[in-house]
C-alpha cells in the first residue's frame with residue numbers, strides 16, 4: 001500500500017500540502033506546478049543529522065537533486081553545507097547563502113579550469129579530485145592564483161549497489177573516482193604540490209540505494225586507505241561518504257525514515273570506529289533522501305481517451321517537467337487532488353502532451369475516471385524533478401512554490417516564451 005509522504009494529506013477529501021489546498025495553488029499559480037513542503041525538508045534534514053550525532057559530521061546537501069535558491073537557503077539556515085558538481089551550482093550556493101560557501105565540497109569527473117579557478121578563489125571546504133589529470137590542473141591553477149586547496153581523492157571502492165545502472169557509480173567500470181589501488185601514489189604526488197593539502201578521502205557509490213550494506217563495505221575500504229595514508233604522513237581530516245540513500249517511491253517499506261536513517265548511520269559509523277585516535281570529520285552528501293518526498297507535481301487532466309484496451313489520461317505535465325519515469329523507468333504514485341469521485345479505480349497510463357512514446361508519468365496507474373480540468377498529484381517528485389526539467393517541445397518550465405504551514409511562497413515563476421527565446425537569434 002502506498003503511504004503518502006507526510007507533507008501531503010487529505011483533509012475533507014481535498015489534498016493539502018501542509019495547511020494549503022493544492023487546488024488553491026493550482027488556481028493561483030497554474031499547472032504543472034511543483035509544490036514543496038518546508039516542514040518535510042526540515043524534518044528529513046534533522047532526522048539525518050540526529051542519526052549521525054555520535055560523530056562529528058556535516059551534511060553537505062547535494063545541490064543537483066534540487067537546486068532552487070529558496071530550498072538551498074532553507075537548508076543553509078539549518079546548518080547544511082553543500083555538495084556541488086559545477087561552477088553554476090557554486091553560484092547558486094553563493095546567492096542562497098554567502099556563509100555556506102566555506103562548507104562546499106566540489107565533486108565531478110569533468111571540472112574545467114574555469115570552475116577550478118572560481119572555486120579556488122571562493123575558498124570552499126574540499127575538492128573531491130577524481131583523476132590524475134584533475135590533480136595536475138588543480139595544482140597548476142592553485143599555484144597561479146596562490147590559493148590553497150584541501151583535497152580528498154574520490155576513490156572508486158568497486159562496490160556493487162542495487163540500483164538503476166544509470167545511477168550506479170561505485171564500480172570499476174564506471175567513470176567516477178580513481179581506483180583505490182592508485183590512491184596512495186596520487187596522494188603522495190599531491191602532497192608534494194605547494195598549494196595542495198591531502199585532507200581526506202571521498203566516495204559516492206550511486207543513488208537510490210535502499211540496502212545500506214554497500215555503504216558499510218565502501219566505508220570499510222575507505223578506512224583501510226585512510227590508515228595507509230595516515231602511515232604515509234598525511235593528516236586525514238575528512239572522510240566523505242557521498243550520498244545515495246534511497247527513498248521509497250511506491251511502498252510503505254521506508255515510511256519510517258528515522259529507522260532507515262539509523263541503519264544508514266550505523267553502516268557508515270561502524271567502520272569509522274576502527275580509526276580510533278584518528279577522528280576524521282564525516283561529510284555526507286544526501287540529495288534525494290532529503291528532498292524527494294518533500295515535493296510533488298500538481299498537473300491538470302487535459303483529456304481522457306481509450307485506444308483499444310488501453311486507457312490514457314493525458315495531463316498537462318510531461319517528461320520535460322518530470323523525466324524520471326522516462327529516463328529511469330521510475331514509478332511515481334499519482335492520486336486525484338479531490339476525492340469526491342466514488343467510481344472504481346481503473347488502470348491507466350498517465351501521459352503528457354510531448355511527441356514521444358516515452359512521455360509517460362505513470363504506466364498502469366490505478367485511477368478513477370478523470371474529467372478534463374481535474375487535478376492530479378504526482379508524489380515524491382522533489383528530487384531530480386525540476387533540476388532535470390527542460391524546454392523540450394518549447395514547453396515552458398513549471399513554477400515552483402514552497403509551502404510552510406499556512407504560508408505559500410512562489411520560489412520560481414513560470415517561464416515565459418520570452419525567457420526561452422532571449423538566448424537565440426533568428427539569422428539569415
Ligand SMILES: *Cc1c(COP(=O)(O)O)cnc(C)c1O
Pocket residue numbers: 062064065083085107108204206207208242243244245285286287288289383
Ligand atoms: C548525485 C550525487 C550525490 C547525491 O546523491 P543522492 O542519491 O541524491 O543522495 C552526492 N554526491 C555526489 C558526488 C553525487 O554525484
